[in-house]
Amino acid sequence: MIQEEKGYFVLSTDNSSYIFRVLGTGHLDNVYYGKRLDDLTGIERLSTSGNLFLATIPYYDEEHQNLFPEIIRSEYPTPLKGDARESALEIEGKRGIESLTLLYDSYRIFKGKDFSFPAFANADEKTETLEIKLKDELLPIEVLLRYTVYEEEDVILRSATIINSTDSAIKLRNAASLSLDLPYDDFNLLTYSGAWGRERQEERRKLLSGIVVNDSKLGVTSNEHSPLVFLERELTGEVYGFNLIYSGNHRETVEVSPFGKTRVITGINPWLFEWKMQSGESFNTPEAIMTYGEKIEDASLSFHHFTNKYIIRGEWQYRERPVLINSWEAVYFNLEEEKLLALAEKASELGFELFVLDDGWFGSRRNDRRGLGDWYVSPEVFPDGLGSFSEKIHSMGLMFGLWMEPEMVNPDSELYRKHPDWVIEIPGRKAALTRHQAVLDITREDVRDYLYSSLEAVISSANVDYIKWDMNRTITDLFSSNPSCHSNGELQHRYVLGLYELAGRFTERFPEILFEGCASGGNRYDLGMLSFMPQIWTSDNTDLYQRMTIEAGTLRGFPQSAMGAHVSASPGHQSLRTSLIENRFDVAAFGSLGYELDLTKLSELDQEAIRNEIAFYKKYRKIFQFGDFRPLSSSDPELVFWSVTDGKTTIVMEFIKRMLPNTGKCDRLIIPFLSSDKHYRITNRRIIIPKEFFGDLWPQWNKEENEVFECVVSGDILSKAGILLPPRFMGNGLQSSISPVSDNGTRMYIIEEAQD
Numbered sequence: 163m164i165q166e167e168k169g170y171f172v173l174s175t176d177n178s179s180y181i182f183r184v185l186g187t188g189h190l191d192n193v194y195y196g197k198r199l200d201d202l203t204g205i206e207r208l209s210t211s212g213n214l215f216l217a218t219i220p221y222y223d224e225e226h227q228n229l230f231p232e233i234i235r236s237e238y239p240t241p242l243k244g245d246a247r248e249s250a251l252e253i254e255g256k257r258g259i260e261s262l263t264l265l266y267d268s269y270r271i272f273k274g275k276d277f278s279f280p281a282f283a284n285a286d287e288k289t290e291t292l293e294i295k296l297k298d299e300l301l302p303i304e305v306l307l308r309y310t311v312y313e314e315e316d317v318i319l320r321s322a323t324i325i326n327s328t329d330s331a332i333k334l335r336n337a338a339s340l341s342l343d344l345p346y347d348d349f350n351l352l353t354y355s356g357a358w359g360r361e362r363q364e365e366r367r368k369l370l371s372g373i374v375v376n377d378s379k380l381g382v383t384s385n386e387h388s389p390l391v392f393l394e395r396e397l398t399g400e401v402y403g404f405n406l407i408y409s410g411n412h413r414e415t416v417e418v419s420p421f422g423k424t425r426v427i428t429g430i431n432p433w434l435f436e437w438k439m440q441s442g443e444s445f446n447t448p449e450a451i452m453t454y455g456e457k458i459e460d461a462s463l464s465f466h467h468f469t470n471k472y473i474i475r476g477e478w479q480y481r482e483r484p485v486l487i488n489s490w491e492a493v494y495f496n497l498e499e500e501k502l503l504a505l506a507e508k509a510s511e512l513g514f515e516l517f518v519l520d521d522g523w524f525g526s527r528r529n530d531r532r533g534l535g536d537w538y539v540s541p542e543v544f545p546d547g548l549g550s551f552s553e554k555i556h557s558m559g560l561m562f563g564l565w566m567e568p569e570m571v572n573p574d575s576e577l578y579r580k581h582p583d584w585v586i587e588i589p590g591r592k593a594a595l596t597r598h599q600a601v602l603d604i605t606r607e608d609v610r611d612y613l614y615s616s617l618e619a620v621i622s623s624a625n626v627d628y629i630k631w632d633m634n635r636t637i638t639d640l641f642s643s644n645p646s647c648h649s650n651g652e653l654q655h656r657y658v659l660g661l662y663e664l665a666g667r668f669t670e671r672f673p674e675i676l677f678e679g680c681a682s683g684g685n686r687y688d689l690g691m692l693s694f695m696p697q698i699w700t701s702d703n704t705d706l707y708q709r710m711t712i713e714a715g716t717l718r719g720f721p722q723s724a725m726g727a728h729v730s731a732s733p734g735h736q737s738l739r740t741s742l743i744e745n746r747f748d749v750a751a752f753g754s755l756g757y758e759l760d761l762t763k764l765s766e767l768d769q770e771a772i773r774n775e776i777a778f779y780k781k782y783r784k785i786f787q788f789g790d791f792r793p794l795s796s797s798d799p800e801l802v803f804w805s806v807t808d809g810k811t812t813i814v815m816e817f818i819k820r821m822l823p824n825t826g827k828c829d830r831l832i833i834p835f836l837s838s839d840k841h842y843r844i845t846n847r848r849i850i851i852p853k854e855f856f857g858d859l860w861p862q863w864n865k866e867e868n869e870v871f872e873c874v875v876s877g878d879i880l881s882k883a884g885i886l887l888p889p890r891f892m893g894n895g896l897q898s899s900i901s902p903v904s905d906n907g908t909r910m911y912i913i914e915e916a917q918d
């Protein structure tokens with residue numbers, strides 16, 4: 163709901179209120195963002211702007227000696243007008259950087275949305291948008307600020323449009339999507355950083371005076387710093403969450419001012435960015451979302467619900483994602499039709515639903531040095547073509563999926579030899595390479611046309627149900643031969659716009675295909691890609707322990723259905739860690755499940771385990787993919803609990819990081835969100851443990867009797883006191899009452915309402 167009264171704009175979601183007002187001077191001043199307020203009597207007492215005296219700080223003008231831009235809680239701050247904090251907008255005119263004062267002009271409120279950046283959030287009749295027009299007090303430069311309110315999801319979507327109504331060209335140096343000033347300075351900042359193989363590791367730091375920057379300069383959102391950030395108040399635990407619907411360079415600055423306030427700005431990274439705007443032109447920023455929650459789990463759920471409902475679209479929006487087998491870690495580049503068919507045969511036998519043919523099926527691509535860019539099926543690998551191969555896969559009852567990497571080229575390829583100028587490279591310098599590949603200049607229409615037509619022909623020639631869209635390097639060496647790219651400072655943003663245009667063409671042409679984004683694992687894991695592709699490959703690292711922290715970080719902001727999660731071989735190809743396939747499954751089950759290992763080489767027991775895992779996953783798939791995910795707290799730092807629920811059935815995974823003997827404790831499971839007035843039956847997912855796990859102790863193991871767990875407990879106990887789980891093995895023999903679990907061991911519990 164959006165209301166305007168006496169110069170106050172009040173935006174309400176089910177659980178939050180966002181309020182700002184127009185000061186007498188025309189400045190916008192944020193008044194409140196937090197727990198929903200329904201009675202606004204005395205709201206004037208909430209704002210400090212205009213009431214305080216500050217020494218040696220510039221005031222607005224002689225008539226407004228109490229109005230300090232430094233303490234106004236601006237909605238879109240500009241530089242050089244007395245506010246010494248980071249600004250949202252920087253414009254270069256004829257004389258260089260302009261000092262702008264954006265003042266209120268008008269507003270309109272309407273149902274739904276009437277603006278979309280190419281990657282965008284949907285809106286429906288339940289949503290409303292407030293658009294505020296600001297004008298500079300001197301120059302004919304206007305800014306439109308937009309706020310779309312998603313009541314049920316507790317999310318507000320923001321964006322801005324900059325309009326150049328001057329009679330000459332100006333240069334945009336910075337145009338943020340969102341700026342918010344909060345009147346507190348007791349925050350912890352949560353960020354999701356890392357690198358290949360360790361994406362989105364949660365880091366929590368206390369904010370002190372000054373600026374913290376979280377950004378990407380790599381041309382992609384990057385595995386180094388995700389645009390997802392949260393601010394958590396130390397005093398109350400309340401949380402503000404932010405994310406950007408964009409797939410390129412982004413920047414989030416969080417600044418604690420000397421006057422007790424914290425400013426968050428998010429948008430395209432101004433680093434090396436500039437954008438020429440001719441007279442009469444406008445520039446649209448990407449959209450950004452923000453949420454308020456009483457605790458982090460609430461903020462995460464708001465982002466999950468919002469993403470599932472308004473970011474992900476098309477036929478696969480709420481459709482259960484198939485269990486897939488991917489050829490990559492099974493055979494890498496050693497593609498032989500016979501071997502692939504044997505893999506698919508085994509997959510079909512074990513209950514899989516989708517076979518994905520990864521890298522290596524095209525041109526001369528027999529390793530990563532050659533062939534990228536030559537998008538025709540290799541007759542060496544598939545003498546009868548892909549159509550025939552895909553039909554063979556379908557005849558086994560499996561869907562067929564295909565890998566592609568449209569944005570890249572190997573210098574050793576027919577494409578590069580024909581069009582060396584299609585690469586992003588500075589004339590006279592050799593571009594930096596990664597994995598022997600260069601980046602195609604997809605700001606150019608002719609490049610996009612080639613990629614579309616060649617790949618469209620391949621996809622149409624076969625019966626394709628799924629596509630993995632990979633991208634295995636970052637952008638360097640800024641130069642484009644595209645004449646509409648006015649300067650190197652425009653290139654990275656134009657690249658993202660080109661990417662969206664191309665992705666849009668494919669997804670519109672093939673609406674029934676399930677697309678999965680990928681960039682060396684999770685190097686482009688963002689809401690922009692998700693608005694085209696319903697899921698993204700989270701990380702190349704499938705080691706269960708490391709994967710647990712990667713998934714935990716990812717799930718802070720993105721829903722399980724969007725998170726590609728695979729079980730692969732042991733010892734792991736990224737970690738050399740040995741683990742049970744049942745434990746690897748438990749961690750992967752909290753996303754869109756896949757396997758990528760050579761099924762034909764597995765022991766009978768592991769095959770039986772996979773068969774059971776897939777059957778279990780299918781039974782509860784809807785809950786795993788679309789239920790509410792919450793990590794549960796544990797007083798033991800070696801224990802992690804995750805839960806998913808649809809409100810009726812709850813599934814909990816217990817992850818034991820390190821086995822410690824003789825602690826005298828049993829693990830305590832508390833599920834705070836269960837109803838106190840119900841009773842629940844708790845059972846465990848019984849797993850297969852092979853002989854090798856036990857070594858000499860094997861003769862003591864009675865697999866029929868062990869780990870049978872079933873009890874009925876009141877919701878009152880479960881939600882408040884918790885229950886004790888079976889004691890763990892600690893060196894005293896394998897009696898039937900104990901749980902033989904070791905380092906990186908997992909167990910899964912199913913909690914269902916008990917009929918009394």
Ligand code: DGJ
Nearest residue numbers: 490520521632682683702
């Ligand atoms: C990187 C991806 O993350 C992998 O899953 C695999 O598809 C390889 N690329 C193939 O080259």
